[in-house]
Amino acid sequence: MQTQLPADLLATRAGKTADTILRNCVHCGFCTATCPTYQLLGDELDSPRGRIYLIKQMLEGNEVSARTQLHIDRCLNCRSCETTCPSGVHYSRLLDIGQQYIQTQTTRPLLDRLQRYLLRLVVPYPKRYGFLTASARLIKPFLPAKLGQKIPPKAKVLPWKQQNHARKVLVLEGCVQSVSTPETNALAVQVLDKLGIEVLRPPKTGCCGALSQHLGANEEALEFMRRNIDAWRVHLNEVEAIISSASGCGVELKDYAHALAEDEDYKDEAAQVSALAKDLSEVIGKEVLPEMTPPETPIKVAFHSPCTLQHGQKITGVVETILKRAGYQLVNVENSHLCCGSAGTYSLLQAEISEKLKANKLAALGANQPDVIATANIGCQLHLADGDVPVKHWISLLLERL
């Protein structure tokens, strides 16, 4: 489409990037068919095409109204539209630029600002988040049921059992997963150990930066990225991959190169991190797995592929193949391309839409009576946990058969 971004904006990297992305969009509307918010709300401005138009208007210097902000805020950043788009429009990057731009043009209502600030202050820091969830568990019986459901149960802390191997990888421990389900990485370490791969665990790594970035705090996100790079720097030449068992963090690691491209002190290592970043399934899917004993009675698994895995990282069918090789029966899941409504902090900031998406997703996942739901991202795992079927990270199912 035609654009008329002001010259001062076009002189910036963000402006140039936005202009290129906008010009790639031919306004065909194919993406609307797979957009969860458009399907739910039926408003063109809650579709990718509508949001692209809103961002274009905004960047061209038109007023940013509360309505513009509302439709942008309602976007899940699920990237389903990117998968559908025949013109290769990099929507999420445009959204990111739009969200940063909004920060400079409007002031959110006080309560909204406070909520976002508190999320940034607590969630990316494992000690603070751990303290909050432990305290919340104490008062859970007195909380409304809906709020109580959001509090994760006490985590199982397992030791990292492994031997030294010539093949080495780093693993991102992250923030929410390291507190809520630390067993996921401990089990991943056991699986990798059986495959002859050692996991290095340097101190001082933390949140990948995604939470701050999606809340519009770009500089804070970059600081989290630099901190991880500082922790990994000495190992970058000895590892074959930097693994993430949470696809939401993995997609962010793969974007470090872009995020830090203008930082002279970090851009080379950021590019190296992005080149090494792999989802856990990408690494295990390429290995020759040992013979596995199928379960005595068939176990039916519904796999929920997180948006950050299938749309963000374009990894499809890999986990499903691993689980089939392990002897599980994969059941069909209708509309598997649609978001479950978790989407980072979306489930808290846009609770109503999120709950509807969750109800639809749980109905689709449960339709063929699975014994267990498997997934690959901590956000989805916690979000879907209040259904009737247990939700597990797929690595725990694999380890049970190894």
Ligand code: SF4
């Ligand atoms: S984003 Fe892609 S699919 Fe959507 S309107 Fe633009 S060109 Fe068409």
Ligand code: SF4
């Ligand atoms: S990222 Fe998801 S919710 Fe946002 S416009 Fe694209 S398909 Fe719709």
